Amino acid sequence: MSKNNELVDDLVAKLKRRQLVGSSTVAQATLKLLIVVISKNNWTTCNQLVTLVKSVGRRLVQANPTELAVGNIIRRVLHVIREEFREAESIASHMDQNETHSAPLTTSSSMYNLLGETGSTPAEKNVQYPSSLRSNIIQEIREIKDELENIYENIKNQASLQIHSNEIIMTVGRSKTVEEFLKMAAVKRKFQVLVAESAPSYSGQEMALELSKAGIETTVIPDSAVFAVMSRVNKVILGTHAVLANGGLVAISGTHMMAAAAKHHSIPVVVCTGLYKLSPLYPYDEDSFNVTFNPDSVLGFEEGDLIEKVTVTNPYYDYVSPDFVNLFITNQGGHPPSYLYRLIVENYDPNDHTFDL
Template identity: 50%
Template sequence: MDLIRTEGQRMTAAQPSETTVGNMVRRVLKIIREEYGRLHGRSEESDQQESLHKLLTSGGLSEDFSTHYPHLRANVIEAINELLIEIEGTTDNIAMQALEHIHSNEVIMTIGYSRTVEAFLKEAARKRKFQVIVAECAPFCQGHEMAVRLSKENIETTVMSDAAIFAVMSRVNKVIIGTKTILANGALIAVSGTHTLALAAKHHSTPLIVCAPMFKLSPQFPNEEDSFHKFVSPQEVLPFTEGEILAKINVHCPVFDYVPPELITLFISNIGGNAPSYIYRLMSELYHPDDYEL
């Protein structure tokens, strides 16, 4: 356990903004605990029926892993292989739910490029006719790639600048976005411009749906969000050829936005749809409280 936790710390320290790495380490630690407990004779049924009080108080209890079990290694490897199969099918599982949320003649808005959202919209387009408006997500303009991919599937697609989000929102039926990370309080760390989109959707009472697999669910809270801040070269915003202006100003180019949970209507994951308020329960099912901090 200590070896895996140490390796997890080393990998997450290399790129703190990539929370998925730490999440997978936590999933593996949870698998080891479950398999050890099963061999140790602990009832799986009693684990599933944990009360809220037990979930809140279980953190910090020391567990004894000193007993050697010859089948533990094989069981853990088998469980990890099952996890890999689950991860490979996450996008398909999310896309299969598309027809429950997208109806004919609706106007859908999204921002930037998300592989999960792309699969979600393409699956819906097989049986439904609808229009998609894509905010370009400047300065990286990944929305252009999204629009090209959707238009190849004969989905009516329009690209617009981020500045026009609020003006267009009044005629949008649903906002469907992807995300980089889901935090423990149900908030998002998503591409820059997503907060603007979410605020506009809230103002017009437009449902905001987030398509994200469960491995993006992180036990970190927004008060630790310094690790999520990522700034890149502002070359796309203000080229270095504008040397005279650059000498007089400071330009910041953030990659991610923080989106609070009250702006989100629904999370669609590979295990179904859930409200932001239910995230705490999903967290307890995915990770052990002792592993929240690697």
Template identity: 45%
Template sequence: MQDMENLSDVSHLVNEIKHKKLYNSLDIALKTEELLEKLISHDQWKSARELMKLVKSRIKFIRKDLPTETTATSIMRHILKIIREEYESAAKKKGEGQSLHQLVTANSSDILDYSENLGSLRSSILDHLGEYKVEIESSSDNIAAQASEHIHTDEMIMTVGKSNTVEKFLKTAAKDRNFKVVVVEGAPFYYGHSMAASLAKSNIQTIVIPDSAVFAMMSRVNKVIISTHTVLANGGLRAASGIHSVALAAKQFSVPVVVLSHMYKFTPLYVVSNNHEAFNICASPADVIPPSAGKILNDIDVYNPIFDYVPPELVTLFISHQGGNAPSYVYRLLSELYHQDDYDV
């Protein structure tokens, strides 16, 4: 079981996520990045291929234990691409003498064989990782900086539940614009309550509504600004449950749905149904109906799903730190983020 020992770092991460010690996606992202940084700097790997194998085994581990956790795997996938890039540039430097003829006639397996032992590889990857870490950390600031391009004066904006990215976005916009925010409370978890309290503290006019009032309010809403758990490869979302009906109502009233997303939330995953096995998980039904309800609980089914699938046609815009993109462009962002060969580890 040498394999398991080596994976102790990642199993620790999985445990922390499982027990909600790490809840925030940004925290998970940073923790994952640190984990890989440690792995790369301390572990005894000889070639890029070995290193990639180590990373891939970690991705597999996470996918097995937490099929719905995508942030950590996305970070790892992106780092795989970084390794590939660094290897290629290092290999190119070394073989500068290669002629065009050699390049053309070269066997494809030669180019993609990451087995060469390059001395400078470790440090160059670590350098690149440092940059990546800064990018992750500043991502939500960069998203928030675009707020004034999307919110005009006296708007009515709807958001669902709580998201740090959305919160920062709205607060940044509120610095020089007056607008109102309608917060959907998001029963049975009620994250919307703390969101609303926090927005109100920053002098934003905030209205809290129950989930049932979404359709009624939507006719007066100018924009729906939400965050998501995952952006799927087709441009759809895996978002908090209830967002699908919010998006449907928005479509009914032609209200644009803007999704704020960090780059690490984009995944090469295709899921096109709510009932996909790996797609959804259900939380404790005690949030829906208290155990004090008594005997009646023996005879009923209670569901408390966490996620909703939102098809891409209901999403108007994605905003990442690189700017805005339509859902139809997600495939292209993915190919910039991850290497084709790593889509399915």
């Protein structure tokens, strides 16, 4: 257990210090840790395992609340655990009914015992479940890990259906998912890309460089020019840091401005994202999902007297309303914002939307 604690402490420290950032990176690190935690700890009931995973998840989420992918992965794993225990309970109930003809074990009593609701162990109530339950859960988690590793492949394969020849595409900043999406589209289509530079990080310049290396005609534009050139654009393709339950986005600063300009000009907005970024949380307080960086890159100390007269904030993310999004391209296909609630139901258990015990 001490070794497990060391691994948890190490990941918590990296999240707090922002040594580990980015949805994909933190999601994979979280899955790797959970595999060890579930494999090495002793547990016999669903409640015991759920409590263990939630306790780890709570620490990770509190370490960096803006990395929503951590909580999403914890919830996905909890959903897998509950499903595997339900299946094991069904098998155990069926076996008991076959073995005890005179007094068959009811489904409800068997389930409550297996899920740990009564506080009794399976042995105490003669409830048996497959000895492979632990390995089944680990295998399901590994499948989630494989899903993460194939995210880009599954999303970019839909590129040729969304981008047509001679179109002008606009995007903002640098998103690995969007980058792979556009590169795949360029294999069969010839189009132009306008990239907003996303000051003060200027990650859009990096994006433009990578796209140009792939032979895509790319132009970098200042953020202030987005509205002016939007009328020439055929489609806006965006990446995102997280997708909230209402279909809203937590995306790099500048995304809201671009999405609003697109809506004004009736330009479709397409968001490329893996389902692991889909969170069951609602934006009751939009600022709680943001993080502010050093304002020196916006207004440096060399400005002298001006610094004392103004307050400068440098938010890293924007909240984008679902009204600005037309389509989500995920690793499981394309979905409108109104369909996201179905994906949340399929991937998360309502009991796990928060980590309160």
